[in-house]
Amino acid sequence: MxxxxxxxxxxxxxxxxxxxxxxxxxxxxxxxxxxxxxxxxxxxxxxxxxxxxxxxxxxxxxxxxxxxxxxxxxxxxxxxxxxxxxxxxxxxxxxxxxxxxxxxxxxxxxxxxxxxxxxxxxxxxxxxxxxxxxxxxxxxxxxxxxxxxxxxxxxxxxxYLPEWGPAWTGLNNSTLLLGIIAFAAFIWMEGNGSRRKAKLTGQRGEVWPSAIKIMLIGAVIGYATYLFGSGRPGTSFPVPGLILVILIIVYHTIxxxxxxxxxxxxxxxxxxxxxxxxxxxxxxxxxxxxxxxxxxxxxxxxxxxxxxxxxxxxxxxxxxxxxxxxxxxxxxxxxxxxxxxxxxxxxxxxxxxxxxxxxxxxxxxxxxxxxxxxxxxxxxxxxxxxxxxxxxxxxxxxxxxxxxxxxx
Amino acid sequence: MKKLFKTALAATLSLALAISLAACTSGGRTEQPASPAASSTDSSNAAPDTSINANGFAADATIGVSLPWLGTQNWQEASDMFKNQLETAGFKAIIQAADNKVPQQQSQIESMIENGAKVIVVGPIDGSQLGTVLEKAKDAGIAVIGYDRLLENTTGVDGVVQFGSIETGRLQGQALLDGLAKVKGAGPYNIELFGGGPADPNAPNFFKGAMEILQPKIDDGALTVVSGQTDFTQCATLDWDNAKAQSRMDSILSGFYSDKEIHGVLSPNDGIARAIITASENAGQQIPVVSGLDAENESVEWVWSGRQYSTVAKPTDVLVAKTIEIIKSLQGGNGMPATDVKANNGKIDVNIYELPPVVVTKDNAKEIFANDPARMELLK
Structure with a gap:
């Protein structure tokens, strides 16, 4: 627990x-x-x-x-x-x-x-x-x-976001790119967070909770990318959804x-x-x-x-x-x-x-x-x-x- | 603040990157609806890949019916009839009403597409606000039939079944004139004009049709619109809301008729007609001659008892039967039936299947409702 x-x-x-x-x-x-x-x-x-x-x-x-x-x-x-x-x-x-x-x-x-x-x-x-x-x-x-x-x-x-690049991904590549960006941003934030924690407490936190968290979130992001990206060709993660995500990030930060x-x-x-x-x-x-x-x-x-x-x-x-x-x-x-x-x-x-x-x-x-x-x-x-x-x-x-x- | 800018910048940049990358390259997945390869990436998608003109579809296919709301009798009747008749014909029916909320109706139509409907019948709340979802239905190979109201501003519509709306208006105008001559003696007459909900594309046509009959009489002085309100926008009743019509009638009567008698009122439907009659009674006027539409139970009683002069029946069963006839033609692979009437909806010319409405007065009510036991019950 x-x-x-x-x-x-x-x-x-x-x-x-x-x-x-x-x-x-x-x-x-x-x-x-x-x-x-x-x-x-x-x-x-x-x-x-x-x-x-x-x-x-x-x-x-x-x-x-x-x-x-x-x-x-x-x-x-x-x-x-x-x-x-x-x-x-x-x-x-x-x-x-x-x-x-x-x-x-x-x-x-x-x-x-x-x-x-x-x-x-x-x-x-x-x-x-x-x-x-x-x-x-x-x-x-x-x-x-x-x-x-x-x-x-x-x-x-x-x-919808455009289709481009190689077709062998089987996904909408704009959606795939967004998924990769989201995952990278998450890892970067998680790293930042634990560095800050380490600075505050003066000791290095355990690595494994972070690792598990990254794996979990990675799985969620990966699945979402697959779900949104694998629709009918021409569809992707919807643009209004993307606008919403950007606003969420901005207002969460504010x-x-x-x-x-x-x-x-x-x-x-x-x-x-x-x-x-x-x-x-x-x-x-x-x-x-x-x-x-x-x-x-x-x-x-x-x-x-x-x-x-x-x-x-x-x-x-x-x-x-x-x-x-x-x-x-x-x-x-x-x-x-x-x-x-x-x-x-x-x-x-x-x-x-x-x-x-x-x-x-x-x-x-x-x-x-x-x-x-x-x-x-x-x-x-x-x-x-x-x-x-x-x-x-x-x-x-x-x-x-x-x-x-x-x-x- | 710095942190905020950083995040916002990163987010915006990623969007810009995605779009600009797309702008300078091309490729990715392409649409190949016919090939099995495409449908394998598409396997979780319920959308069918046959076009409507191909070989029809299964006799037990799903048919979606999206209605605006169940707040008036005609829509409630349509909902029950569609359910019975579609199921009797062997189809799976999804009947939904959207509570008069456009976003709700958009989502309902999307969920019908998800449910693999082969035909979607749409009685729109606002005929011009369903463009995106109807085009989505078209892309999924679904036939879209407008029910009772024109679907505007979209390419995603295959045909519209409705009563001739200008003809309906003409009938209303003529019934008002006939009633005035019969009930109120010799002219000239004082009248007022009411229109329907402006978001409903039929409403201006009803008004236009009625004015074709009334305008010449107004011009030669046989009819006087005492309030002077003769534009559709002045006379319209937002959302077909009876309460709004009643308060407009109240203020017209107190403002213009304190020393005059009102003889007749053009009303676009029965609910508004009853609101007008109630307002006139409250103002101490003799009941004016009022037109109507839809033959709602309450108004059929009023016509029978002489309070409301006339209504126009647009028998819902005829409308539903015609729609189901088209669905069966599509099911058999015969495409949309031929029709001479077309209307431009702002994007394309749409096939219109027009049906003739009938005027109901006390004199002919028994003949008209001879096959309608529920309404015959009211004529006693």
């Missing part, structure tokens, strides 16, 4: 949701007769949910800082419509239209941030207003009629490794204490809201790429999907707690549930009920553990074995 802890790191609780996710995938794969774990289904899973997961990254930061953003769906729909309209009616090249869209996202974010940070209106109310304003605006500017999106955007919303990231947690945990220790609370609020709307803009643009048109009801209730992903990932409603990684797992749990139930032919009505129950169960599980002051069921299971082994 101690060996497992050494490999995975001290806190086993964070793996509970990963276990849930993996079991869901396995259960659905068996129940659907092997239709779950196929290259095309996993490509669909990423392409079809990248926009929600991107929203969830921003939403995590907003929730950690102690607020909530109800406007993200409307903002995403509004920006998507701006991009489609500026490309169609003003004949702008798609790149310019996208830049206009992202700029609109920043301006909207600044608007929301202004009310929250400068006027001190709670985020719930600021963004409730925003939700109505931008939903109305998208219907207004579109005259409630869908507008075709520039076809180039399909690459970002549902595209929240865990930068002063700004630490400030978000500090303000969310205890605003007064953070202010007294010199954190500029207003600035943190402002930037968090700005960032959220920027990500919402990106999500909206990717969505119209996938849909090939921007519609007047785009983005309806997306905020709810993003918020549930964050809470299933274990973030606290009161703020201060939550990580990007756990949020992504939470979002994937919802995505896999949705996808698996569809493959089984379950209707939207029952799917909705099941998703609601899962959300409640996940949060109840989390809250129960906190009030009991115990570790999660999984680590408790191991705990028993461990003590049993020791008493022998």
């Amino acid at each position: 101690r060996a497992i802890k050494k490999v995975l790191g001290g806190d086993l609780k964070q793996y509970a949701m990963i276990v849930v996710l993996c079991s869901l995938i396995i259960i659905f794969n068996i129940a659907s007769g092997g239709k779950m774990v196929t290259p095309s289904n996993f490509q669909n899973l990423l392409s079809g949910n990248a926009y929600v997961l991107i929203l969830a990254i921003g939403m995590l930061m907003v929730i950690v800082v102690g607020h909530i953003d109800l406007a993200v769906g409307s903002v995403a729909g509004f920006v998507g419509m701006i991009v489609a309209i500026s490309a169609r009616d003003f004949n702008l090249p798609w790149g310019a239209a996208v830049l206009i869209g992202l700029a609109a996202g920043v301006i909207i974010g600044a608007w929301q941030g202004f009310f929250l940070a400068k006027l001190g209106i709670p985020g719930f109310i600021t963004t409730l207003g925003g939700m109505m304003i931008f939903r109305g605006a998208v219907i207004w500017i579109s005259k409630s009629i869908s507008v075709p999106a520039p076809p180039e955007l399909k690459f970002f919303g549902a595209g 929240t865990e490794r930068t002063p700004f990231g630490r400030h978000i947690y500090a303000v969310g945990g205890n605003k007064g204490a953070a202010a007294l220790s010199g954190v500029n609370v207003k600035k943190v609020y402002f930037l968090t809201m700005l960032n959220m709307s920027l990500l919402a803009a990106l999500a909206g643009i990717m969505f119209i790429g996938r849909s090939t048109a921007a519609g007047p009801s785009d983005g309806t209730s997306w905020e709810m999907d993003a918020i549930s992903a964050v809470f299933i990932g274990g973030a606290a409603v009161s703020g201060g707690i939550g990580t990007v990684r756990a949020t992504m797992i939470g979002g994937l749990v919802m995505a896999v549930l949705n996808n698996g139930l569809m493959l089984l032919g379950v209707g939207a009505d029952r799917t909705q009920v099941i998703k609601g129950l899962v959300l409640l169960a996940a949060v109840a599980f989390d809250v129960y553990n906190k009030t009991q002051g115990k570790s999660s069921i999984i680590s408790r299971l191991f705990q028993k074995k461990e003590t049993a082994a020791e008493t022998k």
Whole structure:
């Protein structure tokens, strides 16, 4: 048991949701007769949910800082419509239209941030207003009629990486290259981590936990590369998935490794204490809201790429999907707690549930009920553990074995 | 911060590398759907490799039906009929409804492709937002049939089965005129206009068809639109939402009809028609002559009792039967049946299989529903 802890790191609780996710995938794969774990289904899973997961990254930061953003769906729909309209009616090249869209996202974010940070209106109310304003605006500017999106955007919303190089690999070589880069980056980080640990503690750590970890992760990356790379020729790891991965890396680094990231947690945990220790609370609020709307803009643009048109009801209730992903990932409603990684797992749990139930032919009505129950169960599980002051069921299971082994 | 930049840089560079490498070299795997070598790398993929015009497909193949939602009677009926009739015909049916959410419908269609469907019938929420997934279905050799609404902005559609939507509009307009002459005595008449959900490509056509009949009468003064709202965008009802129509009617009545009587209202469907009638009653008006569409149970009763003047039946069973006829033709290897009507969907000309709708008033209701025991039950 101690060996497992050494490999995975001290806190086993964070793996509970990963276990849930993996079991869901396995259960659905068996129940659907092997239709779950196929290259095309996993490509669909990423392409079809990248926009929600991107929203969830921003939403995590907003929730950690102690607020909530109800406007993200409307903002995403509004920006998507701006991009489609500026490309169609003003004949702008798609790149310019996208830049206009992202700029609109920043301006909207600044608007929301202004009310929250400068006027001190709670985020719930600021963004409730925003939700109505931008939903109305998208219907207004579109005259409630869908507008075709520039076809180039399909690459970002549902595209694949190119095929190149030798055919004998049997895989999409772009995907293979990504897999190799990911594996190399992981080894490099693991090496860095243990060097830093050695410097801090003054002694060289054991090598074998690192080695096992590298083998495990290597197997996962290898399998994922095979899965995504072995689809129909012309398909690969999907581009929206790649954009998502890059954003995850960037925002993981921001929240865990930068002063700004630490400030978000500090303000969310205890605003007064953070202010007294010199954190500029207003600035943190402002930037968090700005960032959220920027990500919402990106999500909206990717969505119209996938849909090939921007519609007047785009983005309806997306905020709810993003918020549930964050809470299933274990973030606290009161703020201060939550990580990007756990949020992504939470979002994937919802995505896999949705996808698996569809493959089984379950209707939207029952799917909705099941998703609601899962959300409640996940949060109840989390809250129960906190009030009991115990570790999660999984680590408790191991705990028993461990003590049993020791008493022998 | 430095660390952040490093990571971001590394991530972006790797993407750039992947793409630029691809730009200057070519090769990799190529698509060879016919050869067994390609299908071996493709073995885990459920997609079939036959094209739709080849030799048909197995008589017990999977057929997917993706509907927008089950919130109105016609979609619920379509869902039940497709299930019964496809299963009676020996097919495996996957019937799903998407709760009026476009992303949900996109994923449902993808999951039907995964399930190896040979034909996918799509009643779209927004006919222009399914481009990518329908093209995916086309690449997988699946026939895509639009149901009740045109599939726009995509090459991935083989045909659309629908009632002539302009003709439906004309019938609605004519029924309104007939009703006014019959119920409200001699003109001129005060009327208002309502349109359907703008995301539904049929809605502007209904309106256009109705206006072909009504516009000349408005021009010669026989009809007056008191609110002056005669553009489709002014009259449209977002998402076909009855509540939105009711509040628009409420405000029109309080704003323009405080000292006038309303004689007639053009309504695009039954739910909106009932909302209009309720609003008129609440405002203390005589019930105006109102058109409708879909012959929903509630409205059939209202037509029978004289509260709603008319509705237009687009019998769902006829629509479903036509769709299943096409599926059987595809199954037998006969391809899509021939048709004279084509419509441009923004990318290609699509085969349209048009069916004629029928006007229902109190006078002819018994004849029209003679073969529909459930609705005959209502006419008592």
